[in-house]
Amino acid sequence: LSVAPPPISQGLSRAFREVMGTLPAAVEENLASRGVREPTAIQKCAGGLLRAGRSALLSAETGSGKSLAFLLPTLARLEEPDECVVILAPTRELALQLATEATPLLRGFFAGSREDGGTSGVELLVVGSATTSGALKRARCIVATPKEALETFSGRPGLLEKLSKATALVLDEVDALLPPKKKDYRSAGSKERAKQSGKKKMKKPSPPSPAARFVALMLKSNPSPALQVIGASATASRATRDAVKQALRDDPYGRFTVLQGNDDPLELVRPGTSDETAPRSVVVPRVVDHRVATIEKGATHDHAMRVVADVVRTVKPKSALVFLTKGTGYAVAPCCDALGDNLEEDVAALHDLLFSRQHSDAEEEEDNRVATLERGRQQLADNVKRATAPVLVTFEDSARGLHFDAVDLVVVVGLPATPASYLHLAGRTGRRLGDDITPGTVVTVCPPKAVPVLRSWSKQLGDLTFHDLVVVVSSPGDD
């Protein structure tokens, strides 16, 4: 099976231009090659606001184009050669994807200008990436995971100077970077009794996360009144906004304080409703079909992968992503081997596909590093588009924000940690391809006891229905 390329757009619609402004021809061409024509709902809601330099949190369903919604306005606002946009992402997989997405756009914005000089201007700061201080100082877009960003910039005045020139700080998958505080669900009575008996556990406050510390470092280093802060996530909520505001509270320049009578400095932008108090709608497109299949409790990874192989043969996907949840204790490599033994299709660890080439050239020259990034991504795209159905295996933690055109089956092995985790896993399918949203199936493979728990999340997940998957058991080679 081969995957149809996204339909070639006939050029951007008037609505898109109204939302995103006039874009250079090279940017338009790049968008056209991706089938972009009309703005998505979140792009419509957020485009004008972000172009005007406002800070905001973007909340819209998975696969709905949040990345372009923040990339286009922020890159378009870069003017001076030393200005830059800093993007934080919780995983290096997502950081790599964002850097890859930003590269041609940035080139498009600066094509022909003297500073282009053959480099993309996008620098990636993740474990294993090779970057230099010189490249970071010249970068127009720095994409990083929080720990690596913190380690690179802390205590280095030469580089902190670069942060002072940032026009925007983007926190992609913001609720993973700055998780909302857990609520204390104990009743008032039980809290009072615990207080009186003196038994209330004095919980040590946890130290600030690397993301929170990087945000603080950035605010301290950047005195610009125009610094824009943008967060994005399918599961961004008012609680997320409170968590972000908490991180912005100590801004030494007081830029994110709500002044009476003024607009909120961090608007929560959700398409479909102007009422922030309205209940959350489903955040995975309705075209996604949710199913369950069972394995024995405590099943070995061999047994679990035999069931996953049956699921793949039953659904017959173009491409599948298999997520191993933490609770299973399964490791990726043995699961890849076991699945490979049970399937004819190629099975690979997502991590190997994304990063194998990256590691090999730690000393590469600057130009080559950009090429390496693109090659890695191209390799991935080629693998996913091959004639056989590739099956990629990874941990649940690496799911957030990843986009692969061809994935029409997601297999979740074990029960995800929370309903929100389920949504981010499920949301790897049913994603936008040109003007359409491709349908997909999500199958959770878990012990029978976990099924009622999954079904009990149905309401929270926007009234999703989990049907049983009738698995066709067959052996490799059967037709």
Ligand SMILES: Nc1ncnc2c1ncn2[C@@H]1O[C@H](COP(=O)(O)OP(=O)(O)OP(=O)(O)O)[C@@H](O)[C@H]1O
């Ligand atoms: N206006 C558009 N028209 C057509 N395709 C688009 C448009 N905007 C974005 N896309 C494409 O939609 C796909 C999904 O976009 P993106 O990865 O930004 O989703 P997302 O909202 O960030 O999802 P998630 O919440 O899962 O991270 C990408 O392939 C992107 O190129």
